[in-house]
Amino acid sequence: MNALPDPEVVAVLGLNKSKSGRRLIKWLLGLLLLASLAVGINSLMRKRASDALPRYRTEKVERKDLRVTVSATGTLQTLKSVDVGAEVTGRLLRVLVDYNDKVKQGQLLAEIDPEQLHAAEEQARAQVLSAQSSIRTAEATFIESNLALKRVQEQSKSGLVSAKELESAAATAARAEASVQAAKASAVVARATLKAASSKLEKTKIYAPIDGIVLSRAVQSGQTVTAGFTTPVLFTLAEDLSKLVLHVNVDEADVGRVRESFEATFTVDAYPQRTFASRVLSFRNEPKTSQNVVTYEALLSVDNSDGALRPGMTATATITSELHDHVLVVPNAALRFTPPVEAKFGPPQAQRRSEDKQVYVPRAGTASPVIVKPGASDGRATELLGETLKAGDEVIVDVIEKS
Secondary structure, eight states: OOOSOOOHHHHTTGGGGSSHHHHHHHHHHHHHHHHHHHHHHHHHHHHHHHSSOOOOEEEEEEEEEEEEEEEEEEEEESSSSSEOOSSSSSEEEEEEOOOOEOOOOOOOEEEEHHHHHHHHHHHHHHHHHHHHHHHHHHHHHHHHHHHHHHHHHHHHTOSSOHHHHHHHHHHHHHHHHHHHHHHHHHHHHHHHHHHHHHHHTTTTEESSSSSEEEEEEEEOTTTTOOOOSOOOEEEEEEEETTTEEEEEEGGGGGGGGGTTEEEEEEEOOOOOOEEEEEEEEEEEEEEEETEEEEEEEEEEEEEOOOOOOTTEEEEEEEEEEEEEEEEEEEHHHHOOOOOOTOOBOOOSSSSOOTEEEEEEEEETTEEEEEEEOOEEEEESSEEOOOOSSOOOOOEEEEEOOOO
8 A cells, every 4th residue: 555645646735845734744644554554453353353263164954865774793604504414433434525515415425434333233133033033932932831731731630630730830831921022022122223233334324414515524534433422523514505694693772673574785895895685584582692792683684696605704784774765864963063162153043952952054154053853863964853954054063173
């Protein structure tokens, strides 16, 4: 700004021709200087006042579909799997399948050396033959003793034998009858022993109980397996890997929001960019407690037609418990925001109730509070049930740091 008077103006007024004129010029110069200083100070104070006020980061209220979800982690498992074990002890002669081999029901998987069990079966068969012979011997003795008893009875009528001889003949016949029954019982035991020996011999051949795929093989040819109180597992077969089940643990706080048939999605670390569709098959009532945290197991369906997923993979599931179509939502950060102490506040728009929340909107340099009624939330945004805000309104979510 030029603080000196225009020379042409001074010349016209004749201010440069006298002392009074020169004093007037100095007075005008001082007046202009003071005016310039006042304007500068006022501008500086306004700038400082503006810099002292906080600046806000805002986001818009919008309408969109809101999904309320429950998150849970778990592992993928086969829909049906069977552990194939050995019921007899022995050395494995052959192991005929390996990992990932497809098998059919009744297919031979492995064979245990049958030598000792063959011998046991032959011994049991010989015992059956011996028992049958004992029955025939006992029956012959029984017939003989009965005939002798009849002769003694006839002679006793004629007084040719004593009563003692009659009694002895009757006792002999009774013992012969008991011997027949004992021989028959021994034969039943022998046949049962033979049947058990034959069954054990048949179990030296391990067959597939279902159609499926070999998930694991725990033995090698030449290895000895011992069947004791627990059955040794030789193979694990899965019926169908094109359909799996995701077992997830749902926190007790979320149990009331999960139901059977609810839609869900899940991800696995092997395919971080891919989301797999799923659905809740069942929700079990048995509680599981780990580190004082109670969870309940939910089973989710998994379509694995392309074979991308494998049993045992860890998955993170997101179960949709509620779906709100085209509702007005506000960012959760706006509901959590509190203006700093130095902020200017506008008056609230309404009386706040206990269930209501408060957000702030930028208006004429102030953070003006607005009372809102929140609804469902997906963790990032919350539905607005009232009409205090509309789509497109700006709400404050944070304060911009001063540089």
